[in-house]
Amino acid sequence: MITKRIIPCLDVKDGLTVKGVQFENLVVAGDAIELGRRYAEEGADELCFLDITATNEKRKTLAALVKRIAANINIPFTVGGGIKSVDDISVLLDSGADKITINSAAVRNPELVTQASQEFGEQCIVIAIDAREVAGEWYVHTHGGKQKTDIKLFEWAKEAQERGAGEILFTSMNNDGTKNGFTLEATRQLTDALMIPIIASGGAGAKSHFKEVFEQANADAGLAASIFHFNEIGIKELKDYLKAENIHVRG
């Protein structure tokens, strides 16, 4: 039977891993490749690298980083951060990324999702959605959460699936950085409404949070950053806990 996945996410700036609290005040946590390799050895199922470098050289440095990751890491990995075009995707997949993730550019230009999935296959197109709940409605945000849109989470997620997204990476901005747990209700609505896998993100602070999001929200994968980077929870320790709780995981 297919397992639930644990995905450490590494926000990368100039080759170093950084993680902010609620999308601000970045803190540096270590070398991206070293961390990634350590997670792979400890039993991470996939890795996610989000490049937050904002320079003109970005495209070149990101491709070089992807090559180094692919050469050093023997599990699948997703790369994202500022992808705007089919050409950007092509460069990253050719450099050895297994999947790419698009966020703001897909909201601005949904046709990019259609083009990308037709060109490279649905399995490698992950649509990342940052959303915040305001008065009972979930609104999609772009530009690292800085810009609110009027687009509703569930409508956009369904459209992304119809356009050929292979997975949805859903981050609750209300929960991100709080360590109070994933948002369960909205994640459950997504897994119920969509055919494609849902990766839950934002709020993981304890092992039990992963159990909740798998059991109660039926998420296919749980993604987290700081709890892994700062050694608050080890991947192996988390897997052992989930196995003891009868959640089907690898390792």
Added chain:
Amino acid sequence: MKVAILRYNAGNTQSVQYALERLGVTPLVTDDPALLTSADKVIFPGVGHAHSAMNYLKSKQLDQLIPQLKQPFLGICLGMQLLCEHSEEGDTACLRVFPIKVVKFDERLAQQQSAKLKVPHMGWNNLQKLNGKITKGLTTNDYVYFVHSYYVELADYTTAQTDHIVPFSAMLEKGNFHAAQFHPEKSSQQGSQIIQNFLEL
């Protein structure tokens, strides 16, 4: 040892190349029939669409060459499916090394199952009923990484099977031809073990 990776229009040769390099082997990536024929081992990876991949192989006459190769040969993912008789993906006649059909996962059946299984089958799953030459050292507790929407039916040549919606062929073997539906190059130590076993044939 000369290891050739067959170059064609269904990408992701890069990851297989890196996996071999981690095992100390520098492969040759080529579609040259002479180089493929003289290699000690040939690996046929692939991520892409069956129909366009077969068209490319035909344009290079590789559809004639591949079934004739005598050295240990490993098809991965789409490479495995192309070694079969026919694929529902684009209604494609394939290389007929294995007389087996490739069919699409039934999405309706997937939704009916209690766990609400998904298509594509994407993630880590385990191998059952292992009886192939290149799975030495692996057990049914070992997991490997899959990404696919079409699967190879169970057959006499099945040397490992996996359950997702239905049981299907995770690995095939017939003489010098070996095949894996999952990605050994992305399957952690277990995947490296399979590649290493193949290199030692």
